[in-house]
Amino acid sequence: MFSPGTYLQHDWQTTGEGHDMLSCLFIRNKQRLRTFGLLERPPLAAHLEEARYKIFVAGKSGVGKSATVAKLTGHDIPKTHMETPGLQTSTCFWPGKIIDVNKVTLFHLQFWDAGEMATKKFDHVLSACTERVDCILFLFSLVDKSSFDELHALISRLSTPNSNVAKLVIATKCDQHAHSEVTQRDIRDFEKAWQIPVLKVKNIPDINQSDINDTIHTLNSICEHLWQRDLILAGKIPKPSTTQEPEKVIRTFASDEYI
Numbered sequence: 001m002f003s004p005g006t007y008l009q010h011d012w013q014t015t016g017e018g019h020d021m022l023s024c025l026f027i028r029n030k031q032r033l034r035t036f037g038l039l040e041r042p043p044l045a046a047h048l049e050e051a052r053y054k055i056f057v058a059g060k061s062g063v064g065k066s067a068t069v070a071k072l073t074g075h076d077i078p079k080t081h082m083e084t085p086g087l088q089t090s091t092c093f094w095p096g097k098i099i100d101v102n103k104v105t106l107f108h109l110q111f112w113d114a115g116e117m118a119t120k121k122f123d124h125v126l127s128a129c130t131e132r133v134d135c136i137l138f139l140f141s142l143v144d145k146s147s148f149d150e151l152h153a154l155i156s157r158l159s160t161p162n163s164n165v166a167k168l169v170i171a172t173k174c175d176q177h178a179h180s181e182v183t184q185r186d187i188r189d190f191e192k193a194w195q196i197p198v199l200k201v202k203n204i205p206d207i208n209q210s211d212i213n214d215t216i217h218t219l220n221s222i223c224e225h226l227w228q229r230d231l232i233l234a235g236k237i238p239k240p241s242t243t244q245e246p247e248k249v250i251r252t253f254a255s256d257e258y259i
């Protein structure tokens with residue numbers, strides 16, 4: 001796991017250049033991201049190099065997959081839970097300043113969100129989501145411990161050895177932290193065991209600067225992990241060696257003790 005700000009300048013959005021670009025991407029007095037149709041591009045796209053990525057959003061039904069995608073793509077956040085019918089894709093454009101080359105890249109993120117029923121009923125839905133995927137976001141809800149416990153099996157099921165897919169975990173419903181069933185310690189232990197960072201989101205409308213900063217932080221983190229993955233694929237940086245499953249780590253320690 002690398003520290004935020006290794007590949008992407010996280011405070012770039014507060015600079016004059018970043019501020020100007022963000023004003024093309026936010027609407028309603030900077031309270032919400034602009035949405036783009038299939039063939040639409042933000043006005044700043046003409047001047048920037050664009051990098052396109054497919055992101056699959058996985059997690060138990062009701063954890064907030066559709067709400068998270070809606071928040072990150074500027075759509076209305078669903079107020080009640082309605083199982084996503086079939087498969088939905090949504091797009092977001094996000095500019096990020098790459099530290100190494102001192103250049104702004106426009107990240108074109110396409111989120112793939114599938115309802116649980118659809119993935120269980122039709123095998124091709126899950127394979128469509130994972131085919132040539134660049135990143136998987138594993139979601140759990142802070143107020144549903146079982147969604148956190150299920151993560152281990154979910155990550156193992158969707159990870160193939162030596163695959164170069166960027167992985168991030170997102171904890172949803174952080175606005176309800178008073179009712180949290182998952183402790184900070186659980187999260188720290190999880191990060192240590194899996195070497196996958198856990199981001200936190202609250203899927204409520206961005207009503208103040210701190211909420212907007214949370215959205216900016218989430219998008220920067222996703223883009224930074226995608227960029228790191230590209231550098232690994234291009235052979236420019238080594239692949240982190242600590243991505244084995246926790247069970248294997250535990251077994252190694254256990255056999256060492258007997259030596």
Ligand SMILES: Nc1nc2c(ncn2[C@@H]2O[C@H](COP(=O)(O)OP(=O)(O)O)[C@@H](O)[C@H]2O)c(=O)[nH]1
Nearest residue numbers: 062063064065066067078079080081173202203
């Ligand atoms: N308070 C709060 N509610 C959330 C959050 N994320 C999702 N929800 C609610 O949780 C319910 C399920 O969300 P949804 O995105 O439909 O779940 P999905 O089945 O994983 O796609 C909806 O009523 C959302 O409004 C959050 O961060 N905070």
Ligand SMILES: [Mg+2]
Nearest residue numbers: 065066083084
């Ligand atoms: Mg859904």
